[in-house]
Amino acid sequence: MIFDNKIVTFTFLQFFFVIISFLGLIMSFVNSDFSNETVFNHSHTTKPLFYKISGTWGNHEGSLLLWLLVLTLFIFLFLIKSKDQTKQYRILTLLFQQIIIIGFFTFLIKTSNPFNYIFPIPNEGLGLNPILQDPALAIHPPILYLGYVGSSIIFSSTLAATTLNYISKEWAKHIKQWVLVSWIFLTIGILLGSIWAYYELGWGGFWFWDPVENVSLMPWLALTTLLHCILVLEKRLTLTSWVVVLSISTFTLSMCGTFLVRSGILNSVHTFANDPERGLFILIFLFCLIFMSLFIFFFFHKVKNKDSNSFFWLSKETSILINNWFMMYFLAVVLIGTIYPIFLEVISSEKISVGPPFYNKLIIPFLIPFLFAMAIGPKLNWIKSELENKTYLVLFLILSLLVSVFTIKNLNVNFLINTVLVTSAFYLFFITLRDFFTKKFKNLSQNIAHFGFSLLILSILFNNIFSTEIITNLKIGETYEGAEFKINFEKIEQKNEKNFKAIIGKFNIENSNGTIENLRPELRIYNQPNIVTSEADIKTNLLKDSFITMNLVQNQDYFNIRYQIKPFMIWIWFSVLLITLGGLKSLILNKRYEK
Amino acid sequence: MYGKKVKLRFFFVLLVLITLILSIFLILKSLEENVVYFQSPSEIQLLEEIEKKKIRVGGMVKNKSISIKAKEIRFIITDFKNEINVTYSGVVPNLFSEGKGVVAEGYLKDKSFFIATKILAKHDENYMPPEVKAALEEK
Secondary structure, three states, X not given: OOXXXXXXXXXXXXXXXXXXXXHHHHHHHHOOXXXXXXXXXXXXXXXXXXXXXXXXXXXXXXXXXXXXXXXXHHHHHHHHHOOOOOHHHHHHHHHHHHHHHHHHHHHHHHHOOOOOEOOOOOOOOOOOOHHHOOHHXXXXXXXXXXXXXXXXXHHHHHHHHHHHOOOOHHHHHHHHHHHHHHHHHHHHHHHHHHHHHHHHOOOOOOOOOOHHHHHHHHHHHHHHHHHHHHHHHHHHOOOHHHHHHHHHHHHHXXXXXXXXXXXXXXXXXXXXXXXXXXHHHHHHHHHHHHHHHHHXXXXXXXXXXXXXXXXXXXXXXXXXXXXXXXXXXXXXXXXHHHHHHHHHHHHHOOOEEEOHHHHHHHHHHHXXXXXXXXXXXXXXXXXXXXXXXXXXXXXXXXXXXXXXXHHHOOOOOOHHHHHHHHHHXXXXXXXXXXXXXXOOOOOHHHHHHHHHHHHXXXXXXXXXXXXXXXXXXXXXXXXXXXXXXXXXXXXXXXXXXXXXXXXXXXXXXXEOOOOEEEEOOEEEEEOOOOOEEEEOEEEEOOOEEEEEEEEEOOOOOXXXXXXXXXXXXXXXXXXXXXXXXXXXXXXXXXXXXXX | OOOHHXXXXXXXXXXXXXXXXXXXXXXXXXXXXXXXXXXXXXXXXXXXOOOOXXXXXXXXXXXXXXXXXXOOEEEEEEOOOXXXXXXXXXXXXXXXXXXXXXXXXXXXXXXXXXXXXXXXXXXXXXXXXXXXXXXXXXX
16 A cells, blocks of 8 residues: 555645645646746746746746746655655655755745736736747746756765664665666756757757756766766675765755755856846755754764675776766865856956866866776676676777777867867777677666767767857848858748747758758747747758858848758757666666565 | 885875876866956957957847858947947847847957857747846946
8 A cells, every 4th residue: 555654645735735835836737727826927828828838837827836846746756766765764864855945845835935926917927038939948947847857856865864874785776766767767867958058049959068068967977977976876885875875865966956046146048037036045054964964974974894895996986986076076066166156246346258178178078087087987797896807898899980080080180189089989889789798688778878978978078079150140132152052042921820920031052063952040039928939940861960040230232141050959868868768777777676 | 114005005196186186187177278268349449469269258239230141241240339330141040139138159250250160049039138237237
């Protein structure tokens, strides 16, 4: 039976009431009930039903209610799934989770009630920001939240386990499931956001090192490191301090992200309202949680099994530890790049921004040893390893070096750094590819994920190296003639939709080898709120994306045109899916072992 | 003398410390090089020398100042006290228009002439870059 005791029943009731109020809010959005302030501010009668529903979490109040919903959902699921654990541990986990729930609940009621009433009732709402009216972005928040908030259960149960000195191989096995669930959702959530930024913002990139992107990347880095530490803990019962610290930091970083985007310190599409009170509340709550967890970590955490702590230099443990340090370094870079501008503004009121060159310079060189360690690490044994029967490792190194030299040789890029980088990526690629044939199904999930990662790095590298771009201003009927392309702006057409008017441009693009492509980017003029957005037209095939956007400059007859060729775009998305698939495989496979 | 284990541990701690210091140094160093400062037209007037570094200029696009040709766009950024001429060839965000806030990134040629390499996209019509808001409030 599920409801075998009162605590589980009460937890269910808590979840049940939150979901009732969430469904209530969705109903108000669907029925366009403008007596509700949240609905009035973020909806409109002419909006399609799908975006009325997604508007529920497309605003501050609703998204916090969703956050609360996920918090209660996860603790309920945790109680059901943890029947085989001790009672004390389960109760203490529940306690820590309830502290978080109470904190967010108070926050919701005090500063951002989604059910505020307005009188007199307005006839029409203010509408949802049109760039949020998009399928990928409609499901992006719930998925990302499952990842973000999912890490709360890891946080609570790790604190409980530390307090009770409960950390063991069995515990690691049990908590691994939760780490995997939250990691999978977080990865997909980031992917969706990235795909959206690619086609909706019209810049043709997929990652801008924007602070809002960084705050989702930081928990991801911590969570990925945690996942690897849990694997070590499960097998060898070492690295316990790593596990505890990483569990704490993952959730803290998720909270930090919420604080930064909600407080209005960072400006982006996620900043729904600039309300200092909200920021302050989250900040205080965040400090309480950090203080509490550090207290528990320092006073209750005991390192056990001294003897199994020792391992030799050449072992799986060492390689995982090395990669942990690299991950922490990447995390530190992103963290400093994100918060340093805020910090500087507070202390010296100087306004600065940190751009992609900073991250590229600090992260790319360190990717090289990171990739090599990723390729070789899984080949080593636990505790102690010999370098016998490992000649193929050298052979593959030579192979990948040759392949990358041939690829890079004729290109107009920095030869040395690119060759080494591509070599390391190809190295991981070949080694993991080989494992699919030699190791069969042993460690398949790790293999899929690492293979996906090598594919991701390769696609990103080639995407950067081979991208071309033409930016020009054209009047209707004009043709741009460049060395490689001829862009003919044939005509524009108008179309009226329910909540926007569209101006569709017709472009014929002639390649140097004579093939002609037709692309039709759009400008959309939304009626409520009155905003112009441009919709890129993208033609995707396995090798490249052709990407075109147009913008109209006010009161002028010139259109601002941007045409880009982006190679291997689809492989970037695909490889992230592969990485996720690796996690999913591990999750499902473990479930089967349990039965 | 110390045992082998202690020596090893000492060596390990040393290694960790060195890496830590090195990486912090590296991060701060490249932060210094890659940071982009934000300035308003008035602040630019007060500059003593023109630096070659990339900066951001923010303010309002002056009314009737946009002119567009095949290769470039020219406009004037004003904070209602001082103004600066901007030339730009690149993608213009949708919300770029006269009388609205704008942030341009690029290089100063002299105190009244700015070559932009990027105009930052805004996400909604009511949005005003905080830097611009502060610059406008200062007057």
